[in-house]
Amino acid sequence: MWDASKGHDSFFMPPTSITVLDLSAYVGLLAVGATLNMLLGLLMAYRYSPHRSWPHRRFNYFRLHNWMGYVALGVSILHPAILLSSKNPRFRILDLAYPVHSPSQPLDNTIGAIAIYLLAFVAVTSYIRIRLGRHLWKAFSVYFAAAALFWHSLFTDPALKSASMNWFDGGKFFVESCVLLIAVVSLLRLRYARKKGFHARQSSH
Numbered sequence: 461m462w463d464a465s466k467g468h469d470s471f472f473m474p475p476t477s478i479t480v481l482d483l484s485a486y487v488g489l490l491a492v493g494a495t496l497n498m499l500l501g502l503l504m505a506y507r508y509s510p511h512r513s514w515p516h517r518r519f520n521y522f523r524l525h526n527w528m529g530y531v532a533l534g535v536s537i538l539h540p541a542i543l544l545s546s547k548n549p550r551f552r553i554l555d556l557a558y559p560v561h562s563p564s565q566p567l568d569n570t571i572g573a574i575a576i577y578l579l580a581f582v583a584v585t586s587y588i589r590i591r592l593g594r595h596l597w598k599a600f601s602v603y604f605a606a607a608a609l610f611w612h613s614l615f616t617d618p619a620l621k622s623a624s625m626n627w628f629d630g631g632k633f634f635v636e637s638c639v640l641l642i643a644v645v646s647l648l649r650l651r652y653a654r655k656k657g658f659h660a661r662q663s664s665h
């Protein structure tokens with residue numbers, strides 16, 4: 461990701477060893493980190509009470525979860541927006557809003573854009589509180605958004621060279637760890653929902 465010989469590749473950046481692509485990639489990784497907000501959402505699904513359990517304090521993590529959601533969306537938009545100042549390759553606004561014909565890795569970029577649209581959908585619908593069933597629409601949108609953004613983050617070559625992937629590169633390793641963490645906690649959540657459903661059926665007989 462880091463190549464001192466590639467500095468000074470944007471309209472506004474002074475000649476440093478960090479390129480626009482590096483900066484965009486770091487902000488992209490920050491966006492992936494912010495999506496760990498899903499873990500707070502999963503705690504809410506468990507009806508976890510920080511007052512009853514650890515840390516035994518009243519703490520409105522629902523509000524934190526909402527704010528983190530907006531931060532995740534904002535950082536996710538900032539990451540491709542930074543690409544607008546890249547000289548080589550050049551990205552136009554259309555290449556970001558509809559990356560089907562964007563320069564280099566258009567498929568991965570399109571999947572990244574789908575992730576943003578889904579995140580925006582979740583944020584807007586949560587805000588206006590549309591109620592559809594048991595919030596299943598929200599869970600599905602969040603999981604599709606996570607799948608899209610993880611796909612994009614794992615399979616995009618940060619140097620845009622479509623080179624064979626180094627899965628142990630720092631950035632990729634961070635994304636892999638996030639995928640693993642979310643997958644494990646989601647599976648536990650699924651097991652919990654199944655158990656709860658089973659007990660509910662037992663007690664109704």
Ligand code: HEM
Nearest residue numbers: 484485488489491492536540556569572573609613618631
């Ligand atoms: C319109 C939407 C998007 C476009 C056009 C786009 C485009 C790109 C491009 C061109 C790269 C490679 C160059 C660079 O590193 O900047 C990249 C890397 C990356 N993108 Fe995106 N992206 C989009 C959305 C997202 C979203 C929503 C996320 C996560 C929330 C994300 C996370 C990442 C990460 C983590 C990398 C770096 C991977 C690494 O360093 O190995 N991107 N993206």
